[in-house]
Amino acid sequence: MNKETTKAEIYATLTKMAEASGLKNTSMFFIDPSTLPEAAKPEAVTEAELFNEALSSLRAMVSGEVRTDPVRLEAIRYQLENADYLSENAKRAD
Incomplete structure (x- = not known):
């Protein structure tokens, strides 16, 4: 099964890895994608x-x-x- 990885999943993985390495405040290194505004979809060009x-x-x-x-x-x-x-x-x- 081929599943696309979401930004939230990548963020969760990175923060867990950083925490496991001893970092307590991962927000200094990674931005939670759920706090970002939605990106506008580009217009389709024919x-x-x-x-x-x-x-x-x-x-x-x-x-x-x-x-x-x-x-x-x-x-x-x-x-x-x-x-x-x-x-x-x-x-x-x-």
Whole structure:
């Protein structure tokens, strides 16, 4: 059986290990995840949105509106790869 470990389980394990090694105040080293605010879930991005964003970036570079630096090109490549990945997963799901 494959079970995902939760943050609370990791915290409990770490605090027990620290206490077993003689530390009395484990809060100096570990933060209880139940005291943290809930993280916002990222918005789902569609294949078309990733592709359109990458395409508009490429158009801006071709027209000279944006300078072509390696970091920008890497970001565009990443967007296109993610669009391809989403496209392949959508095809498999159908």
